[in-house]
Amino acid sequence: MKKILPIIFLVVAIFIPVVFKTKPSIIYFINLSMIYAISAQGLNLLMGIGGQISLGHAAFMAIGGYTSAILVMKFHTPFLPALVAGVALSCIFGLIVGFPSLRLKGFYLAIATMALGSVVTDVIRRLAITGGDYGFANISPPEIFKFVFSSNFSQFYMILGFLLLTTWLARNFIRSKSGMALQAMRDSVTGAVALGINISNYKLLAFIISSAFAGLAGVLYAHSVTYLNAFNFGLAFSIDLLAITIIGGLGTLWGSLLGAILWVLVRNFLSLAHFEVFAGVIFGVMLIIVVVFLPRGLSEIIIRINQRMNRKRVIT
């Protein structure tokens, strides 16, 4: 009975494309929110589990997306190796950003990640191979073993697969020895050191994993949206990702998905009504409500349902 909620989720997810068969745009939005969920999950691991702040998370998405797009479009690499390369390069940058994090904390780390995030988008805009300010258009859809995921529906299943994979990885990571160590470090650095936890290694690990998630999300974004522009991956998007993670619920497994769905839905409904600027206000207010009243964000709902089903306290 314990696993009933994920199964319900999976069944619902599989039938979503069948229900919305006539509305590819809805599927497109759901795809987008799943991609954001993957990226936010990375931020969640870094912030919710590791207690480190990052204001340059969107830059890792840009790195992953551009790497894969350039490899596929300019060097005709197949999709899967390009995906791996995108994630790997993103990891390397995560490592580079992780190093200052060993010396910096809190405020300084936020500034350093913010600065590095801006530098990355700045560099991308100056390079010729990335298309500069015009962006990178007409990226081909993903192709795995001769199967081209060209429609929104087929992409839905592919992204769902990646979402399940990353969620599973994140769940295992949180429960693993490294995840436990990071949580100990988040709660008390002194305590973690006293327990013999190697702080530096785990901080680096947190940065690498979070940037790997962001890189993967970036690759998926590049090939399903088919258009990249460094301008979209600036500080504003990094802050949006932070908001998604926090509104969804910091340190919870489901939070990033809930937050991402909400973000995409609200934003697109408002843009249909030509009232997009108002999204910021709604999210700001929601963020404040969550911070003040709901420390576990929207995941509170999932946790409550789970409790009712299992009749005992479940800690994710």
Added chain:
Amino acid sequence: MFSLFFRGLATGSIYSLTAMGIVLILSTTNVMNFSQGDMGMFLAFIALILLMAKIPYPVTIIIIILMGIFLGFLLEKGLMSKVRKTSHIGMVMITLALTMIFEGIVGIFVKTPTLFPPAISGGPIIFGTIIMDRQDLLSLAISLIVVIILFLALYRTKIGIASRSLAEDEYAAKLLGIPVKNIYIFIWAIAFGLAGLAGIMVAPRLSLEPTFMLVIQLKAFIAAVLGGMNSVLGAVVGGLLLGVVENFVSFYIPQIKDSFSLILVVLVLLFLPQGLFGKRETRRA
């Protein structure tokens, strides 16, 4: 040459005003305040409405500063004090949420960059080879006065000394019976008052749009890092220094104009983490 220096000084004074607010809040409440810049933007927007309603300029400036003080009071009283005990990251998130709200609200009304009337009109003052813009001169003068008042407040009044003690050691301050809650309110109020002033001083130079203070805020962060995060004097000097250096760099080497300050901050963090005036933090593992 000297005009460049002066122009940089004027820009730097805005950075200083914003950086002071950030440093005051960071050193006492330990919160990284992302909303400093956008609070200035929001107040500048209100100032624009007031000015359009034919309210004289000096009165507008005073109303704006008072409003900033009031908003700071509200924020601390209504939100920050509730979250302080439970989550530290939550307080940072509230400041981020405020930036979203302010940008959203102003974005509804201001669709295109809007010109903001300068406080004093008229051509630049020419002083031999030095050319000085009147608005620049005014913002420099006002910043100077505000800095002096602020320093008097911090070093000569009871509440100022109390807030400095709080910044130094929160636990000891509480033991000495300092009313910590009131001081938090005092600090937020001062910081947002400064934000309003910075906003109204810089708005005539850039034009008003929802994101126009973000650059200033980023520069203010850098100025704060440059001066040392826990020193108000450092923020002032860091801001002025950054303004001047940046102006020279953008004149002589325009290619690296945008990235220069970011590169600078990374270098400072790597080689001089405590900044120019900051106290070296004793490392507790």
